Amino acid sequence: MANRSDTKTRILDAAEKLFAERGFSETSLRLITSKAEVNLASVNYHFGSKKELIRAVLARYLDRFMPAASDELVQLKASSEPSLNEIFSSLVKPLLELNKFKAEGTRTFLQLLGRGYIESQGHLRWFITTHYGTHLNEFVKAVAESAPHIPPAEMFWRLHFTLGTVVFTMASADALTEIAAADFNEHNDIEAVIRKVIPYLAAGVAVPVTSQ
Amino acid sequence: MANRSDTKTRILDAAEKLFAERGFSETSLRLITSKAEVNLASVNYHFGSKKELIRAVLARYLDRFMPAASDELVQLKASSEPSLNEIFSSLVKPLLELNKFKAEGTRTFLQLLGRGYIESQGHLRWFITTHYGTHLNEFVKAVAESAPHIPPAEMFWRLHFTLGTVVFTMASADALTEIAAADFNEHNDIEAVIRKVIPYLAAGVAVPVTSQ
DNA sequence: GTTTAATTTAAACGCATGTTTAAATCAGAG
DNA sequence: CTCTGATTTAAACATGCGTTTAAATTAAAC
Known part of the structure; x- marks a missing residue:
């Protein structure tokens, strides 16, 4: 194949789709390069290793999403004391917006996040917290302030429950939307799923702590 | 190694621990047989294949848990119209009880369920639904009856959100309890985590559907 | 004790993986 | 055109995987 300056992009595009669909370890470099129509060795030439390719795939989305999410949060807090629903909805x-960057960008990003948290051998968790930890902390702080009746320790657990919900839902979003279409004739896109999950999460996070 | 009639059990015990910790496809038969101190080929001799070993590992727990859960549900519905909290608490x-069968049995079982749910190449989903589908349907039906204001399609999604919460929480329960102990001086066992998550789940499942 | 079936064992098989190599090809500068 | 550095290519490498094989060993029946 002739020299082509977009080899890196072709690899990233093919990889993100396959990673989101089947997970990282279940996707071989040979499958990626055959879908991308590039040579097998070009992955190692351009990215060094499979791990670095995974990070590059995620970074392409996180670099767009994280600053935008932070901006929304700043804007939201400027005008009012936002509710939990408003914070999640922000x-x-x-x-x-990720759909403007790439078709199915939102779904792909959320699925990648889900795969990353589930499969994480540590290198991804480290990569995300060291590169985007500040943004994450801002978000956690806003959630805590919006539900002051929840003690910090309880909030810690509930935010992880929330993370679990999001991660699992997105990792299996394709299968679930298929089942929903077959069983209930409900045809959901990714936005519909997001709008379904937010009230569920907000209710759980804010429910009063029972002593019992 | 001498002939030993408990080879099957040694394999199951080693396999369930490793499967729960690292997932099915990330656990090799060579790792299992070395931890179990049995010959590599004995897995194929006793179980036929890795897939059947996975099913056997899960069946050992499901055969105990499913009938017991059904019994609890029948008992609960006999005396009253149970609330969502009561159903989950059942x-x-x-x-x-799984802790009486094996040390850390509860945690192992929940982690195995989580791994099975994400990694499922179909054979596990098929195995569970065909062998334990009746029990599952009873539970889903009870949940739906206790929250009649939630349409079936919405309930489908919320139950999967719930599954995600449980599965993710249990998969990372070790790390989370450690962090909770360090940051909040909270010392939780697996029962404490279960009792924390139930109100969160019940609130999310039953929250009224907003039209917006 | 001998025979028979069940089990364990070491070795190999076939295949897929991520990575590396060295030659071939390309694009751009002089 | 010629040279140079970047890129692409085909091939091989080393490793790990699930599975199979055939011989060795064990336990039980007679």
């Missing part, structure tokens, strides 16, 4: 626009 | 006793 993520919707930055998420949907 | 699972606690069957779950904790």
Whole structure:
């Protein structure tokens, strides 16, 4: 194949689709390069290793999403004391903006995040927290302030429950939307799923702590 | 190594621990057989294949848990119209009973379920639904009856959100309890985590559907 | 004790993986 | 055109995987 300056992009595009669909370790470099119509060795030439390719795929989305999400949050807090629903909902626009960057960008990004948290051998978790930890902390702080009746330790657990919901839902979003279409004739796109999950999460995070 | 009639059990014990910790496809038969101190080929001799070993590992827990959970549910519905909280709470006793069968049995079982749910290449989903589908349907039906204001399609999604929460929480329960102990001086066992998550789940599942 | 079936063992098979190599090809500068 | 550095290419490498094989060993029946 002739020299082509977009080899890196072709690899990233093919990789992100396959990673989102089947997970990282279940996707071989040979499958990626055959879909991208590039040579097998070009992955190692351009990215060094499979791990670095995974990070590059995620970074392409995180570099767009994280600053946008932070901006939305700043804007939201400037005008009012936002509710939990508003805080979660402030993520919707930055998420949907990813569809302008790439077709199915929102779904791909969320699925990649889910795969990353589930499969994480540590290198991804480290990569995300060291590169985007500041943005994450801002978000956690805003959530805590919006539900002051929840003690910090309880909030810690509930935010991780929330993370679990999001991650699992997105990792299996394709299968679930298929089942929903077959069983209930409900045809959901990724935005519909996002808008379904937000009230569920907000209710759980804010529910009063029972002593019992 | 001498002939030993408990080879099957040694394999199951080693396999369930490793499967729960690292997932199915990330756990090789060579790792299992070395931890179990049995010959590599004995897995194929006793179980036929890796897939059948996975099913056998899960069946050992499901055969205990599912009937017990069904019994609890029948008992609960006999005396009253149970609330969502009561229905979820009815699972606690069957779950904790698994600790009598094996040390850390509850945690292992929940982690295995989580791994099976994400990694599922179909054979596990098929195995669970064909062998334990009746029990699952009873539970789903009870949940739906306790929240009649939630349409079936919405309930489908919320139950999967719930599954995601449980599965992710249990998969990372070790790390989370450690962090909670360090940051908040909270010392939780698996039962404490289960009792924290139930109100969160019940609130999310039952929250009224907003039209917006 | 001998025979028979079940089990364990070491070795190999076939295949897929990520990575590396060295030659071939390309694009741009002089 | 010629040279140079970047890129692409085909091939091989080393490793790990699930599985199979055939011989060795064990336990039980007679």
